[in-house]
Amino acid sequence: MRKWISPRAAAVLTTGVALTAAVTAAQPAEAIVGGTESTHAYSFMGSFQPAYPMPPRSDGHGCGVEVLAPQWVLTASHCAGRNPTGAKAGVPRGWKVRVGSLDTTSGGEVAEVDHYYRLATPNDEGGFWGRDMALMHLRTPVRAEPVRIASTTPADNSSVRIMGWGMTCDDNTDPACYPTRLREADTVVQPISKCPSYTNVGEMCVGSADGRIAASNMDSGGPALVREGGKWAVAGVVSGPDESGKTLYTDVTRHADWIKGIISGTHVPPDDKIPNVEGAADLGDCVGSVVRAPSSRPQDPALLLTNGHCVQGNRPAPGAALVDQPADRKVTIADRQGYPQTTAHAKRLVYATMTGTDVALYRLDQSYAQLQAEGAKVFRLTSTPVRAGDSLTMAYTGGRFKCTAGAVLPHLREGGYQQDHSIRYATSKGCTPYYGFSGSALLAPDGSTVVGIHNTHNDAGEKCTDNNPCEVGSDGTVTAVQGRGYGQQVSMIPSCLTEGSKLDLSHRGCTLSGAAPRSDHHGDAPSEEEQRSGPPAHRR
Numbered sequence: 247m248r249k250w251i252s253p254r255a256a257a258v259l260t261t262g263v264a265l266t267a268a269v270t271a272a273q274p275a276e277a278i279v280g281g282t283e284s285t286h287a288y289s290f291m292g293s294f295q296p297a298y299p300m301p302p303r304s305d306g307h308g309c310g311v312e313v314l315a316p317q318w319v320l321t322a323s324h325c326a327g328r329n330p331t332g333a334k335a336g337v338p339r340g341w342k343v344r345v346g347s348l349d350t351t352s353g354g355e356v357a358e359v360d361h362y363y364r365l366a367t368p369n370d371e372g373g374f375w376g377r378d379m380a381l382m383h384l385r386t387p388v389r390a391e392p393v394r395i396a397s398t399t400p401a402d403n404s405s406v407r408i409m410g411w412g413m414t415c416d417d418n419t420d421p422a423c424y425p426t427r428l429r430e431a432d433t434v435v436q437p438i439s440k441c442p443s444y445t446n447v448g449e450m451c452v453g454s455a456d457g458r459i460a461a462s463n464m465d466s467g468g469p470a471l472v473r474e475g476g477k478w479a480v481a482g483v484v485s486g487p488d489e490s491g492k493t494l495y496t497d498v499t500r501h502a503d504w505i506k507g508i509i510s511g512t513h514v515p516p517d518d519k520i521p522n523v524e525g526a527a528d529l530g531d532c533v534g535s536v537v538r539a540p541s542s543r544p545q546d547p548a549l550l551l552t553n554g555h556c557v558q559g560n561r562p563a564p565g566a567a568l569v570d571q572p573a574d575r576k577v578t579i580a581d582r583q584g585y586p587q588t589t590a591h592a593k594r595l596v597y598a599t600m601t602g603t604d605v606a607l608y609r610l611d612q613s614y615a616q617l618q619a620e621g622a623k624v625f626r627l628t629s630t631p632v633r634a635g636d637s638l639t640m641a642y643t644g645g646r647f648k649c650t651a652g653a654v655l656p657h658l659r660e661g662g663y664q665q666d667h668s669i670r671y672a673t674s675k676g677c678t679p680y681y682g683f684s685g686s687a688l689l690a691p692d693g694s695t696v697v698g699i700h701n702t703h704n705d706a707g708e709k710c711t712d713n714n715p716c717e718v719g720s721d722g723t724v725t726a727v728q729g730r731g732y733g734q735q736v737s738m739i740p741s742c743l744t745e746g747s748k749l750d751l752s753h754r755g756c757t758l759s760g761a762a763p764r765s766d767h768h769g770d771a772p773s774e775e776e777q778r779s780g781p782p783a784h785r786r
Contacts, residue, residue: 279462283427287348290312292346292390294308294325298328308464309468313391317384320505322483324466325466326364327364333518334515335515341382342359350426355388355389362383375446377448394479395502398499399450403436405434406472408493412464435452448497448501449485450495454492458491469484470482521646523582531682533682536625537625557598558575567758569749571594591611595607627740632651632697652672655668659724660710679700684700686700701733704730707727709726742756
C-alpha cells in the first residue's frame with residue numbers, strides 16, 4: 247500500500263487531497279527524495295494553495311501545478327478533489343496558484359482559480375489510476391511562459407527532472423519539514439514492473455532503483471519533465487507513492503487530446519450538479535449538526551450533535567456517560583456547496599454515551615440566533631422515534647445519501663457496547679456509509695428535522711467486535727452481515743434538555759443512559775460527592 251494519504255490509499259476521496267490530510271491524518275514519506283534546492287525559477291512551475299481545506303502548513307502549499315496556457319494550469323485530479331463534495335467539474339472557492347517563483351510565499355505571479363476539470367474521480371467506471379489529472383482555469387491570465395506537453399511517453403530508463411515543495415522529513419507537525427523553496431532532482435523512468443503498486447495503463451514509474459530519488463508527500467501534481475527541442479516538456483504529473491519508494495505519475499501524453507479540447511473550448515465538460523450539504527459540521531474525523539430542541543430559545547447556546555464515539559479523549563465506558571466536561575473543538579459548518587459558512591467552537595461536552603444509543607452533545611460558544619445570523623443551518627431535533635420504512639437522508643459533509651429504515655432492531659452490539667432500537671438501513675445503492683461518516687445526521691423528508699444519527703457499519707462480517715456490529719434479536723439470536731449500516735435513535739434527547747441548553751437527566755421522560763443528576767436537578771454537573779463515588783449505574 248502506498249505511504250501517502252491519496253485516493254489509492256483511501257477508499258473514499260471527498261475532502262483530503264494533496265497527498266496530505268486535509269481532514270484525515272497523513273502518513274508522510276520523505277522529501278523530493280535525494281533532491282536539492284533549485285537555483286533558478288521555472289516560469290511554468292507553480293504552487294496550488296487552496297483556502298479550504300487548508301493544507302497543514304503555514305505557506306498554504308498543497309500541490310504542484312504547471313502552466314500550459316496563460317489561463318490554464320495542470321495538476322493531479324486528487325488535488326482538484328479538494329472541493330468539498332468531490333465534484334468532477336465546477337467552481338471552487340478560495341483557490342489560488344503562485345507561478346514562476348522559487349518560493350511558495352513570495353515572488354512570481356498569483357492568480358485565482360475560478361474553475362476545475364478533473365479527468366477522473368475515484369468513482370469513475372473507467373478507473374482512476376493513470377487518469378489522476380486535472381486542469382484548473384485562472385480568472386486572470388499569467389505572463390509566465392507555458393510548458394509544452396511531451397510528444398510521447400518517455401522510454402524506460404530515460405532521464406526526467408522532477409520538482410516540488412514536498413515534505414523534507416516525516417514529522418508533519420514540524421514546520422521545518424515544509425520547505426518554501428523549490429526542490430528538484432534528476433532521475434529516470436523505470437519499467438512499470440519496478441513499481442509494485444502500479445494498477446493501470448497510463449501510469450509511469452519514476453525514481454531511482456533504490457527509491458532514494460523520488461517525489462514526496464505534497465509534491466502531488468508536480469511534473470516529470472523531459473527535454474524536447476532544447477526546452478522542457480511535461481510528460482507526467484505526480485499521482486502517488488509506490489511501495490518500493492519510487493513514485494507513480496500519470497502519463498500526461500496519453501491525455502493530450504482531453505487537455506487540448508478543454509483549453510481550446512471545443513470539448514469542455516459540463517459542471518457537476520452539486521448536492522446541497524448545508525449544515526453538515528466538519529469535526530475532522532466525524533460529522534456533526536447543530537440541533538435545537540423544542541425547549542431551545544434563540545438566545546441559548548447552540549448544541550452540536552454527533553456520536554458518543556466521536557468525543558475527543560476517552561470514550562464513555564459501557565453502561566455510563568460523560569457529563570459536563572470541558573471541551574475545545576473547532577466546528578466548521580458548511581454552506582450548500584460544502585464550503586465553510588461559519589465556524590464555531592465547542593467549549594463544553596454536555597453529554598456523551600455509547601450505551602442505549604451512541605450520541606454526544608456539545609455546547610457551542612455561539613447562540614442559535616448568532617449562528618442563524620451568520621447563515622448557518624440549524625436543524626430541529628425530533629421527539630418521535632424512527633420506524634421501519636421511514637425515509638431518511640444521511641447528511642454527510644460531502645453529500646446527501648438516500649436511505650430507508652429497513653428495520654428497527656431490539657439491540658445492536660459492538661466492542662462491548664449495546665445500543666437499543668437501532669436503525670438498520672435497507673439495502674440500497676445510494677446508502678453506503680463508510681469510515682468518516684460517523685455522526686452524520688439522519689434527516690426526515692423535510693430536510694430540517696434530525697430523526698436519527700449514523701454511527702456504524704459492519705466492516706468485515708465479524709460478530710460484535712469493533713467495527714463489526716452484530717444484531718441481537720428479542721430471542722437472543724445474534725446476526726452479523728458484512729456491509730450493513732446502522733443508525734441510532736435521538737428522540738429521547740429533547741426530554742433531557744431544558745432552557746439554556748442544559749441537561750437534566752432527572753427530567754420527566756428522560757431515558758438517556760449515564761450519570762445521575764445533581765441534587766439541585768439542574769444536571770449541569772455531578773456534585774463533588776458524586777464525582778468521588780465514580781460513575782453511577784446504568785439508569786435504564
